[in-house]
Amino acid sequence: MNIENCTCVFKLLPGIQRFSSENFLKIARNGINTEYNPKRFHSIIMRIRHENNRTTAALIFQSGKVVMTGVPNIKSARTMAARVSKRLKAMIRASNIIQLCEIRIINLRITNIVGSYRHKNRVAIESIYMHFKQFQQQQKRGQVRKAENRQSKELFKRIISVIYDPTIFPALRIKIKNEGIKREASCLIYISGQVIATGVMCNTQMKHLFDNIILPLLLNFPRL
Incomplete structure (x- = not known):
């Protein structure tokens, strides 16, 4: 970042x-x-x-x-x-x-620190949105299957909310649990691979946010 x-x-x-x-x-x-x-x-x-x-x-x-x-x-x-x-x-x-x-x-x-990153590939932000909503519904019903959620379960557990409505705003808006402090971190992910992150207060928090949440999302949901 x-x-x-x-x-x-x-x-x-x-x-x-x-x-x-x-x-x-x-x-x-x-x-x-x-x-x-x-x-x-x-x-x-x-x-x-x-x-x-x-x-x-x-x-x-x-x-x-x-x-x-x-x-x-x-x-x-x-x-x-x-x-x-x-x-x-x-x-x-x-x-x-x-x-x-x-x-x-x-x-x-x-x-507050604002960081940006440009991923080398385009991102399937619609898939991130749909998978997170499915995870939320399964979690409420107690039906989260370990085999199907091995890669995304821990990742989605640290995400508070995901908003995507292309008629209002072209990016996927994510709120993330920021470990160590009470405030939330926010992230915008565009289809092009452009990422903007905010809500952190030091380089360590930004690196942790990128390495553990943002980059895994980008790698797990490429736009084919």
């Missing part, structure tokens, strides 16, 4: 400290590549351009919380957070605000 982008969260102010409404408005007015419309959304939207014409968006809230989307990879998360912090400090200086506490990066963590 290739990591496409990440979502990160961190704080700029310690404890319960927050920007006053007046200071927050002053900061927003002195930003470069920033947008602030409190009637539409209660955060300063800061856009940071970097190589390959990609853009990371940072949502800065009055509480000092920052949500960054479009971070290229896990390794660059701290670098992008440092750029947000540096730019915000410049905005505060330009606003002539006497800041009582130091602006710094606090509790930076990855909250």
Whole structure:
């Protein structure tokens, strides 16, 4: 799986400290590549351009919380957070605000990773959908046959739901049990073999998801 982008969260102010409404408005007015419309959304939207014409968006809230989307990879998360912090400090200086506490990066963590993969063959996503529905019905009736489900039984047991309606969306949508955390992982599988996975928070979880669920599905259900 290739990591496409990440979502990160961190704080700029310690404890319960927050920007006053007046200071927050002053900061927003002195930003470069920033947008602030409190009637539409209660955060300063800061856009940071970097190589390959990609853009990371940072949502800065009055509480000092920052949500960054479009971070290229896990390794660059701290670098992008440092750029947000540096730019915000410049905005505060330009606003002539006497800041009582130091602006710094606090509790930076990855909250979501989006990965993609292109399989070499086309995928029979209709067969995955039908086999999963049959497995669910047999499981409810207690009629799951070991001989017939040797390859797919353990695989389907870790899948929460499968949705496929080509009149609404062209991909197979799968929700998967994400071991170690309470949240679910999601996966889109297209007939072409294109796969998009999300809902994991580290490379280890992404690798586990791909090796144990996504790749076996692709290999077991080729489009003939």
